[in-house]
Amino acid sequence: MPELPEIDHLRRTLEPVLVGAVVREVRLVRRDIVRNRPLGRRVTRRDLLLGQAIETLQRRGKELAIVSRSGLTVLVHLGMSGQLRHCPAGRRLPRFDHVHCIWALESRRGRARVFFRDPRRFGGLRIYPSRESLVAQRWSLLGPDALKIAGRTLSARLERTRRPIKAALLDQHLVAGIGNIYADEILFAAGIDPRARADRIGPSACLEVAAATRHILARAIEAGGSTIRDYADADGRSGGYVARHLVYGRGSQPCVACGTRLRLVRLAQRSTVFCPKCQSRRPVGSLGLPRT
DNA sequence: CCGGACTCCTGTGCGC
DNA sequence: TGCGCACAGGAGTCCG
Numbered sequence: 001m002p003e004l005p006e007i008d009h010l011r012r013t014l015e016p017v018l019v020g021a022v023v024r025e026v027r028l029v030r031r032d033i034v035r036n037r038p039l040g041r042r043v044t045r046r047d048l049l050l051g052q053a054i055e056t057l058q059r060r061g062k063e064l065a066i067v068s069r070s071g072l073t074v075l076v077h078l079g080m081s082g083q084l085r086h087c088p089a090g091r092r093l094p095r096f097d098h099v100h101c102i103w104a105l106e107s108r109r110g111r112a113r114v115f116f117r118d119p120r121r122f123g124g125l126r127i128y129p130s131r132e133s134l135v136a137q138r139w140s141l142l143g144p145d146a147l148k149i150a151g152r153t154l155s156a157r158l159e160r161t162r163r164p165i166k167a168a169l170l171d172q173h174l175v176a177g178i179g180n181i182y183a184d185e186i187l188f189a190a191g192i193d194p195r196a197r198a199d200r201i202g203p204s205a206c207l208e209v210a211a212a213t214r215h216i217l218a219r220a221i222e223a224g225g226s227t228i229r230d231y232a233d234a235d236g237r238s239g240g241y242v243a244r245h246l247v248y249g250r251g252s253q254p255c256v257a258c259g260t261r262l263r264l265v266r267l268a269q270r271s272t273v274f275c276p277k278c279q280s281r282r283p284v285g286s287l288g289l290p291r292t
Numbered sequence: 293c294c295g296g297a298c299t300c301c302t303g304t305g306c307g308c
Numbered sequence: 309t310g311c312g313c314a315c316a317g318g319a320g321t322c323c324g
Contacts, residue, residue, distance in 0.1 A: 001316085001317065001318080002318095003318095062318080077318085077319090078318090079301095079317085079318055079319085080301085080302095080316075080317055080318060081301090081302075081303085081316095081317095098302085118301095119301080119302050119303070120300085120301045120302050120303080120316095120317090121300080121301055121302080122300070122301065122317075122318055122319075123318085161294085161295085162294080162295080163294085163295065163296090167295085167296090170318085170319095172318085172319075179317080179318070180316095180317065180318090228316085268295095268296080269296085269297070269298085269317080270316095270317070271315090271316080271317090
């Protein structure tokens, strides 16, 4: 389940391959993987950056934008099982199934290919005529990016919703980038019960959640993200953060902090693991997180 | 308007 | 060994 750290790591690994390269060929295997219809017409290979020079890669939340010099932008969303993979010059394309789009690139460093595959197809591509239209039509609707979320900003947003805190953290319109894995890890680090009502946890707990969010996402980026099943970076490497998960995937195992048996419940249609002792509704402390 | 539930989809892993 | 089913979940959509 690629979340913010996995997308950020992907952006870093793809940048040297894509930025400055010109798209020499595009093969769209599955048209319906393009989720919007630019200008209301059928998608062309030019829409998918054929002939364009790539200027930057930008991430917002869990989304990665490939922005060309002309402004034409392809937005990549990996969903549950999506991958954006790099195939270096001279090497054969790996025989993966569910490859939906392939870009052939040329730059001063030579040729390369990048392909998008997504077995479950919860992910997809979106096309925007300019970076401004991407922001206006989509990114401005997202909440602030979770990696740099300010305590007061998060607090103000959490105060306005009666949902359980975990459901609020998963809402990309409230804060962008957190998925099921990191929501559980963040709430454990902050000592907050995932079922607690967001508007009832109080300002100091909100600050703890914001601090835990920034801390955990930054550590996860350093470790190259988390691989649960499908996630791999542009070069096929899996993420090293799984070994640092303290609650996700550890239901019924003992809490690393107090030994209490971790509880597994269903919340907002997601499996949710937490320590009933460490995660009381009121914050119990920062578990070693730096104070901000 | 808000929040919860349902839906899409395929690979995996389990029980029988 | 093989079959069938439950389960995993990001996010759009629908409904009360």
